[in-house]
Amino acid sequence: MLPTGMGSQTARVVGFDGADDAGNNTAAGSDASGSTPALLGNDEICCDALGRVRIRFQWQDALDQTGSRASCWVRVAQRSAGGGMGSQFLPRIGQEVQVQFMEGDINRPVIVGALYFGQGEAGVPATPAGSLVDADTSALSQATDHSVSAQSNLTAGYAPAWHGAGVGADAHNNAAAQFGIRSQEYSGSGYNQLVFDDSDGAGRIQLKTTQSGTELNLGHLLHTADNYRGSFRGNGIELRTDAWGALRAGSGWLVSSYGVSHSASQRQTAGDVPAGYGLLNTANTLGATLSQLADSHLSVGIAALKGSSKANASYLNEQAAPIPALGKVLQGMVDSSEVDAAYGDAAAQNTQADDQHLPHHTDPVISVIAKNDLSMTARQDVQFNTGETLNVLNAADSQFTTGGVFRVHSGQAIGLTAGGLKQNTTAGMQLIAAQGDTTIQAHNDMISLKAKNNLDMKSAQASIDFAAATNITLRTAGGASIKIAGGNITVQCPGKILVQAGQKGFTGGTSLSREMNTWPSVKCDEEFVLKLPSGKLAANRKFEITRADGTKIKGVSDAQGKTGLQKGLVIEQLAIKILPKNA
Incomplete structure (x- = not known):
C-alpha cells in the first residue's frame, strides 16, 4: 500500500542540500532523476530545466538516505501552462509554499501556492x-510620500507588500x-510590480520597475511608498522614466485634447480626427485667400498650397500640394465591420464617409490637435526641420519675439504681404x-520702391544721399525730368523752369567726386600713402587721382607721403599717379 498524504501541507523551498538559506547552497550536479539543476541570482532560486524546485516539509528534520533534507524535484502549479505560453512564478529558497498530493500519493507532491508567514x-x-x-501600530505613522514604514518582520518570515492597515x-x-x-x-533591493488600487473614487493601476525609475500610472495619481498611499498628484495618465524614452507607431500617431465619449454604454472611435481636420480646413481656406492676395500684389505665394518642388504636388501626394495632401490624410475612413476590409481601405487611402466607416489616417503621420492652447517650451533650443514645407497658419495674430538677433535666411525668395483682408487699415507694414x-541691399538685381500715393523720404537730423554708377533720373508723369549722368545734368520740361532764390550764382564746372571731399561725413573714405618703386616714401610729391566718374583730382603729398582723405x-575703383617733379 502506497503512503498517503491527505489534504495539503506547508513546506519551505530549499536548495540542493536542504538548507532554506539562499547563501548556503552548493550545486551538486545531476541527481538520480537525471535533472540538471541550476542556481540563479546568488543562489536565490534552485530549479531544474522543467521549473521544478525542492522543498522541505515542516516535519522533515532527519537526513534522508542521500544525506539531504530536501525532497525530490517538485512541480509548481501555474495559472496557465502550454507550449511557449502560460505563466511562470518560481518560488525562491526560503519561501513557504502550500503542497498537495496527486491522488493522495505522498510521493507525488505538487506546489499549488505560496504563503506569507511571520x-x-x-x-x-502571537x-x-x-x-x-492589541497590535503596536506606531510604525505605520512613520511613512511619508517618499519613505516606507512597517514593511519588515518582527519574527522570521515574509510579510506582504500590500496589507490592510486602515483609514x-x-x-x-x-x-x-x-x-x-x-x-x-x-x-538587490530593486523590483518590478503591477499594482491595482480599488480605493473608493480613487482607482488606479501602476506598472513599475525600479530600473531607472520607470513606471506607468493610470487613473488616480498619488505618491506611494509600498503599502502607504500618500498625497494626491493628479488624475489621468503618467509615463515617466529617469532614463530615455521613445514612442513609435508605424501607421501614425494621434495626440488630441478633444474628449470622446468613453462610457460603458457608448464609446466613440479611438482615431477620431474630425476636429483636427476642421482646424486644418479653416487654416487651408485662410491660407488660400492670402496666397491669392500675394499673387495679385506680385508677391510670393504660399508653396504649401501651390506646391514646392512641383505645382500641385507634394512628397505625401503626387496630386496635391502639402496642405491639401495633409487634409486628405486626415479625411481617411476605414471599414468598421471587418478587419480585412479596414486594412484594404487604409491601403487604398479611402476617404468615403458613411455609417459603416470610421476615421483613420491614410498615411503614417503624427497629428497633435489641441482644443484650446498648445504650449512647447525648451530651456535651450527648439528645432523644426522639414524636407518640404514648414507652415504657420493662424486665423488671428502671430508674434515672433526674440531677446537677441532675429535672422531670416532664404535660398530663394522672401515674400511679405500685409493689409489684404482689411481695407482702410492704418497698420500696413512697419x-x-x-x-x-x-x-x-540687392547684390545682383534691382530694388524697386513703389507707392499708390506719396513716397515720403525724410532725414530728421542729417542728409539724404543719392549715388549711382551711371545716372540718376527724376521724372514726373507730366514729362518734366532731371537727369544726372556722368559729368552732366540735363533738365527737361514741356513747360517753364522757375528758379526762385535770394541770390543766384553760376560758377565753373565741378563734379560730385570733387565736392564730396569737402563734406564732413560720408559712408566711404580712404587715405593713401605714396611710395616710389624703390620703396621710399614719395614725400612732398605731386600726384593725380582719377575717380570712378572720371574726375581728376590733383594734389601734393605731405612729409609722410599721405594724399589726404578721398x-x-x-x-x-580709382587710379593714383605720381607726377614728375617738374610737372
Whole structure:
C-alpha cells in the first residue's frame, strides 16, 4: 500500500542540500532523476530545466538516505501552462509554499501556492489561547510620500507588500484596497510590480520597475511608498522614466485634447480626427485667400498650397500640394465591420464617409490637435526641420519675439504681404530700427520702391544721399525730368523752369567726386600713402587721382607721403599717379 498524504501541507523551498538559506547552497550536479539543476541570482532560486524546485516539509528534520533534507524535484502549479505560453512564478529558497498530493500519493507532491508567514510590523503578535492583545501600530505613522514604514518582520518570515492597515495617514491610508504582483531583484533591493488600487473614487493601476525609475500610472495619481498611499498628484495618465524614452507607431500617431465619449454604454472611435481636420480646413481656406492676395500684389505665394518642388504636388501626394495632401490624410475612413476590409481601405487611402466607416489616417503621420492652447517650451533650443514645407497658419495674430538677433535666411525668395483682408487699415507694414542702421541691399538685381500715393523720404537730423554708377533720373508723369549722368545734368520740361532764390550764382564746372571731399561725413573714405618703386616714401610729391566718374583730382603729398582723405558714397575703383617733379 502506497503512503498517503491527505489534504495539503506547508513546506519551505530549499536548495540542493536542504538548507532554506539562499547563501548556503552548493550545486551538486545531476541527481538520480537525471535533472540538471541550476542556481540563479546568488543562489536565490534552485530549479531544474522543467521549473521544478525542492522543498522541505515542516516535519522533515532527519537526513534522508542521500544525506539531504530536501525532497525530490517538485512541480509548481501555474495559472496557465502550454507550449511557449502560460505563466511562470518560481518560488525562491526560503519561501513557504502550500503542497498537495496527486491522488493522495505522498510521493507525488505538487506546489499549488505560496504563503506569507511571520509577524509583520504593526501586526498582531502571537498569544496564548484566549488572550487578547492589541497590535503596536506606531510604525505605520512613520511613512511619508517618499519613505516606507512597517514593511519588515518582527519574527522570521515574509510579510506582504500590500496589507490592510486602515483609514488615515497614521494607518497608511490603506483599507486593504491594494493588490497586485511584485518581483524581487536577485541579490538587490530593486523590483518590478503591477499594482491595482480599488480605493473608493480613487482607482488606479501602476506598472513599475525600479530600473531607472520607470513606471506607468493610470487613473488616480498619488505618491506611494509600498503599502502607504500618500498625497494626491493628479488624475489621468503618467509615463515617466529617469532614463530615455521613445514612442513609435508605424501607421501614425494621434495626440488630441478633444474628449470622446468613453462610457460603458457608448464609446466613440479611438482615431477620431474630425476636429483636427476642421482646424486644418479653416487654416487651408485662410491660407488660400492670402496666397491669392500675394499673387495679385506680385508677391510670393504660399508653396504649401501651390506646391514646392512641383505645382500641385507634394512628397505625401503626387496630386496635391502639402496642405491639401495633409487634409486628405486626415479625411481617411476605414471599414468598421471587418478587419480585412479596414486594412484594404487604409491601403487604398479611402476617404468615403458613411455609417459603416470610421476615421483613420491614410498615411503614417503624427497629428497633435489641441482644443484650446498648445504650449512647447525648451530651456535651450527648439528645432523644426522639414524636407518640404514648414507652415504657420493662424486665423488671428502671430508674434515672433526674440531677446537677441532675429535672422531670416532664404535660398530663394522672401515674400511679405500685409493689409489684404482689411481695407482702410492704418497698420500696413512697419520696419523700424530703434537703434543702429537699417540696410536694404540687392547684390545682383534691382530694388524697386513703389507707392499708390506719396513716397515720403525724410532725414530728421542729417542728409539724404543719392549715388549711382551711371545716372540718376527724376521724372514726373507730366514729362518734366532731371537727369544726372556722368559729368552732366540735363533738365527737361514741356513747360517753364522757375528758379526762385535770394541770390543766384553760376560758377565753373565741378563734379560730385570733387565736392564730396569737402563734406564732413560720408559712408566711404580712404587715405593713401605714396611710395616710389624703390620703396621710399614719395614725400612732398605731386600726384593725380582719377575717380570712378572720371574726375581728376590733383594734389601734393605731405612729409609722410599721405594724399589726404578721398571721400565717396559707395566703394569705387580709382587710379593714383605720381607726377614728375617738374610737372
